[in-house]
Amino acid sequence: MNLDTFEKLQLEEVKELIKEHCVSSLGKMLIDKLQPSGNYSVVRRKLEENKEARQVLENSNHIPLEGLFNINSVIDKVEKGMILEPVELIACEDFLRGCRKIKKFMIDKEFYAPTLSSYALNITECEDIEEEINFSIKNNKVSSDASKELKKIRRNIDICEGRIKEKLNKFLTSSTNKKYIQEFIISKRDDRFVVPIKSSFKNEVQGVILDTSSKGSTVFIEPQSISKYSLELISLKSEESIEEYKILSYLTELIYDKIKEINLNMEIVSQYDMVFAKSKFSQNNNCITPEINNHGYTKIIKGKHPLLKGSVVPLDFEIGDKYRSLIITGPNAGGKTVTLKTVGLLTLMTQCGFDIPAMENSEIAIFEKIFVDIGDNQSIENALSTFSSHIKNIAEIMREANKNTLVLFDEIGSGTDPNEGASLAIALLEEFYQMGCITIASTHYEEIKHFANKHPHFENAGMMFDKETLEPLYKLTIGKSEDSNALFISKKMGVKESVLRKARAYMDEKNYDFTLVNESKIYQKTIEQEKSSIINFVDFKVGDKVELLDFNDFGIVHKPMDKLNNLEILYKDKFINVNVRRLKLKVKAKDLYPENYDLESLFVSFKKRKLEKDLQRGSKKALKKIQKEIKNNR
Structure with a gap:
């Protein structure tokens, strides 16, 4: 497998569609990392999970995956010895509660989802940690009930703040201070209580200036009468922070003690998120879980390309039993490339463990390697023509391929002299056949069709074409080749009959007409x-x-x-x-x-006409302007 194959067959785009059904980034991350597997047993296990997940969806109104958010960053902090903030502890509590719910839910589904249910047995419940966090953290901050000492400190803080406000109210209502005050309110600066004083009286009020307004007309002073209480409040706030830190440290330590179990929980719920996303995609797109084999046989019944929208003609396709190489022919824009991509993509999807949009009894071969040569690989940087780039790609595929390989060629041998291109294409197809590969190729060359007719393990197939409407039918018929219909299409498009007669004659004989009209x-x-x-x-x-x-x-x-x-x-x-x-x-x-x-x-613009008139009457200003323009244009 290589990235070029995934890109040409649009595997990543299908993965994006499946990721839309994930509840959290946990499942999305797994799908991003997912690669097609060439291991038959691994693929079979993944597909069995799909069947069970669909059974769970069909028999349940709701999958309890809420709260199972990605807490990797929080766990990283714990592993580094950092103390968690209240918000992070709540995220851990939500996650652990979600793990407990999904465990109970999946164990109850053991009857029709034995494999998926067994994963839940490895989820560790941490109800004691949930309870401690729930008791100690309220409204995203440490609760006063978390410890007796914290409750006592906060009660003293309330008493101290009450005394400060009482003193400040007396200060504001005093007739002596009335002329100094800018606004009759109590404010805070740097968590200290202040009153707004007119800047012209700042030296008249005893206290500490903590701030000044932007215009400078107001200063915020902490009156001397509350300085004793302010110092007491600062001390109490410090004691509060120390006690909160102790509580947060204790809760973080509880999580640290279960760090391995929590990491395992994350792995399991990630799998659940991914599996149920795959099954939801399967339900929404009428997919089935295909049968699989490891001997190269593929049979697709009414298969569809998952990225094509609207009315799509389903594909019936078969290879790997009576023939191991298939040559697809037919008109341009008739669906040959779509057929190649559909077969390749459905194979990749199966090997990723995804269901495929097809009918029951479809069967997909599991390959160790899948290679494609589709599209124009022309490279300006490397001075490669279309033909050269295709041959370079095919040469690389030939070096990497083995007997357990699927190879897809679009317009093999094209881009050069037709005789040489056809002969080279036949030699390449024969080589891949002898290597044991399953090969599907599209072509317009008659020689390749004749070769496929004669070879016992090659077969022709054609994309059907409506000769009345000039419309491709996008329907593949195996066992019958189709013409490119170039002459027929040309006739329908209005090309002269005399030109078409010459073209037919040139197809059979090469007696070209060199008669020239009198120049x-x-x-x-x-x-x-x-x-x-x-x-x-x-x-x-x-x-x-x-x-x-x-x-x-x-x-x-x-x-x-x-x-x-x-x-x-x-x-x-x-x-x-x-x-x-x-x-x-x-x-x-x-x-x-x-x-x-x-x-x-x-x-001539008005501006230019005025300038000419000014020059005619001897305007010095106009003359200077002309001289300046001449100087600028030098």
């Missing part, structure tokens, strides 16, 4: 056509308003037609040359402007 006749005819067309040209005049056919807009004729039949047109403050054939007369100049009107003024 002098062609030249004479061209001259006559040009003369005829010139005679019919409109005689455009300066100032005419014309329609510019290429711009679907209007302009004004500045200069009449030259020898090359071009006119100079003023269009959006710029002069452009336009051929007479690309113009259409809208309004003649004589109908637009009065008699003896200075038409040249249409093409």
Whole structure:
């Protein structure tokens, strides 16, 4: 497996669809890490989990996965010896409670989900830690009930703050202090109580200035009368912080003692989140759990590409029993590439442990390696043509492939001389067959179709095409090749029958027609056509308003037609040359402007005309302006 295969077959896009059904980032992280497995036993176990998860979903109204959020960052802090904050402890409590709920839920489902149910037996319940956190943390802070000492300290803090407020109220209501006070309120600065005093009286009030307003008109003073109580309050706040730290340390230690069990819990609930996301995707997309084998046999019944929206023609496909290589032919845009991608993607999905959008009794082979050569791999940086890049990719695939490999080729051998390309493609297909690979390739080459007809372990297949409507049917028929229908499509599109007859003859024989038409006749005819067309040209005049056919807009004729039949047109403050054939007369100049009107003024701006008049009357200012422009342009 390689990243190019995953990218070309759009596996990551399917994983994104499945991640939408995850409850937390725990399951999403697992899906991100998920890689297709070439191990038959591993894939079978994953697919069995899917069946059980769908049974659980079908028999339950709700899966209790709430609260199972990712607490990896919290656990990292604990492992580093850091003390958790109240919010982090609540996250741990929610997670542990969620683990307990999912454990009870899954154990009750042992009858029809024995494998998934058995995982729950390894979840460790930490109800004592839940209770301690719930008792000690309220509203995202340490509760006063967490310890007797903390309750006593906070009671003393309340008493002290009450005394401070009482003193400050007396200060505010005193007639002596009335003239000093800016606002009759009690405020706080740096967790200390202050009153707003007019800055002009700051030296009249005894106390400590703790802050000043932005305009400087107000100072915030802690009056001397409460300084004793402020110091007492600071001391009590310090005692409160120490006691809270002790409680948080105790709770963090409880989690640390169960760190291994909690990490295991996270792994198990991550698996549950991922498995139920896969099963929800399966239900929403009418997927089935396919049968699997490890001997290269694939049978897809009414399969669909999971990323295609709308009405999709289902695919019936089979390979690996009577034939191990399939050659797909048919018209352009007929669905050959989609067929290759559908087979490859459904195989990758199965090996990731995902259900696939197909009908029951579909069977998917498990491969050790899957390679694709699809799309234009042209590289400008490495100076590789389309053909060179394809061959480079195929050479790398040949080095890596083994007998347990699926290989998908789109338009194998294309991009070069058809005879050489077809011969090379046959040799490559034969080599991959002899290596034991399962190979699916699309092509337009007749030689490859003939080779597949003769080879006992190759088979042809064709994408069907409606010859009446020119529409591809996107339906694959195995055992029958289809033509590219190039001549038929050309006829429907209006190509002359004489040209098509020549093309059919050239397909059978190479007797090309080199008869040339008399060149002098062609030249004479061209001259006559040009003369005829010139005679019919409109005689455009300066100032005419014309329609510019290429711009679907209007302009004004500045200069009449030259020898090359071009006119100079003023269009959006710029002069452009336009051929007479690309113009259409809208309004003649004589109908637009009065008699003896200075038409040249249409093409000179007012600013320029004023400057010229200023220069004519000898304006020094205008002369300086011209000299400045000349200097700037040097």
